[in-house]
Amino acid sequence: MKSKIETLKSQLLKALKAAKSDSEVRDLEVRYLGRSGKFNEIMRSLKDLSDEAKRTVGKLANMTKTELEVIVQKKYAELEMAAFDVIADKEWMDVTVPGTKPGVGHRHLISKFIEDLEVVFGRMGFAVAEGPDIETEHYNFDQLNMPADHPSRDMQDTFWVKNLKKMVLRTQTSPVQIRHMEAHEPPIRVISLGKTFRKDSDATHSPMFHQCEGLMVGEDISIANLKAVMTNALQQIFEDPAIKTRFRTSYFPFVEPGLEVDCTCPICHGEGKTADGVPCRLCKQCGWLEIAGAGMVHPKVLENVGYDSKKYTGFAFGMGLDRMVMIKHRVNHLRLLFENDLRFITQF
Numbered sequence: 447m448k449s450k451i452e453t454l455k456s457q458l459l460k461a462l463k464a465a466k467s468d469s470e471v472r473d474l475e476v477r478y479l480g481r482s483g484k485f486n487e488i489m490r491s492l493k494d495l496s497d498e499a500k501r502t503v504g505k506l507a508n509m510t511k512t513e514l515e516v517i518v519q520k521k522y523a524e525l526e527m528a529a530f531d532v533i534a535d536k537e538w539m540d541v542t543v544p545g546t547k548p549g550v551g552h553r554h555l556i557s558k559f560i561e562d563l564e565v566v567f568g569r570m571g572f573a574v575a576e577g578p579d580i581e582t583e584h585y586n587f588d589q590l591n592m593p594a595d596h597p598s599r600d601m602q603d604t605f606w607v608k609n610l611k612k613m614v615l616r617t618q619t620s621p622v623q624i625r626h627m628e629a630h631e632p633p634i635r636v637i638s639l640g641k642t643f644r645k646d647s648d649a650t651h652s653p654m655f656h657q658c659e660g661l662m663v664g665e666d667i668s669i670a671n672l673k674a675v676m677t678n679a680l681q682q683i684f685e686d687p688a689i690k691t692r693f694r695t696s697y698f699p700f701v702e703p704g705l706e707v708d709c710t711c712p713i714c715h716g717e718g719k720t721a722d723g724v725p726c727r728l729c730k731q732c733g734w735l736e737i738a739g740a741g742m743v744h745p746k747v748l749e750n751v752g753y754d755s756k757k758y759t760g761f762a763f764g765m766g767l768d769r770m771v772m773i774k775h776r777v778n779h780l781r782l783l784f785e786n787d788l789r790f791i792t793q794f
């Protein structure tokens with residue numbers, strides 16, 4: 447009986463040594479040490495032996511079984527460690543390698559430019575006024591002294607809102623000026639910036655575009671104030687204190703007199719060609735850029751909002767914001783500003 451126990455022990459040890467997986471070990475454990483395993487078979491056969499033999503053989507069988515149970519547990523641990531080694535070999539990583547940083551975006555050129563303008567005009571005491579993108583015909587045209595037969599009201603130029611009578615997508619930011627004047631008494635200094643809409647689309651026009659308008663109303667406001675504000679603003683916007691402005695007479699229904707504002711070309715500084723003699727393409731060699739429409743607010747517009755046009759005067763100006771971004775950042779096609787092509791956007 448003793449030798450049978452020794453044989454079982456050496457059989458199991460040999461098999462354990464050869465076992466390569468958990469399931470093989472589990473199999474051996476059940477076969478030898480399990481409830482109906484070989485060791486329990488020996489225990490059950492002890493009943494035929496003498497009392498003396500029962501004790502010694504039973505003791506030996508128990509000790510051996512306990513000893514083997516410990517060895518089986520060790521084998522499990524060994525296999526687990528080996529498995530970890532394989533994983534560590536396969537899936538190792540160098541924790542000192544720098545990680546991949548997530549891309550960080552930045553504000554769009556136009557949003558950034560709008561904020562810059564708010565700062566530039568803010569320094570000169572201008573507050574920001576806001577108004578709706580969908581306007582009434584009353585604010586978009588009537589109050590701005592635009593006659594009922596003015597060509598800009600035409601279906602060709604203006605987006606009229608379907609099923610909403612006399613409502614338009616605002617064609618300019620000027621209605622904000624009217625709304626602001628109706629709600630405030632002079633003196634007034636505001637700019638309004640935002641989206642405007644017209645049926646227009648080519649390299650320099652888009653059906654949606656951005657405008658910046660300014661309005662200053664008070665006592666004794668003159669063209670001299672307009673000139674000072676525009677010149678100062680353009681010098682700051684193009685970051686060039688040498689920028690000069692000039693004013694040419696023009697016509698807009700809401701101002702009298704109406705003026706076109708030009709500034710010296712920020713690339714060739716009014717020379718028409720660059721320092722090394724290359725003809726300037728931006729200003730088409732004339733040295734000046736048309737930059738804004740402006741003028742003294744028409745007395746009729748002041749009266750429309752209930753101001754005393756004998757007491758108060760004011761100036762207003764409007765600039766195409768996208769065009770200024772294009773000039774400042776040398777962008778040659780308007781559509782690039784709205785396409786959201788990362789190859790373009792990430793350059794700035």
Ligand SMILES: [Zn+2]
Nearest residue numbers: 711714726729
């Ligand atoms: Zn130029």
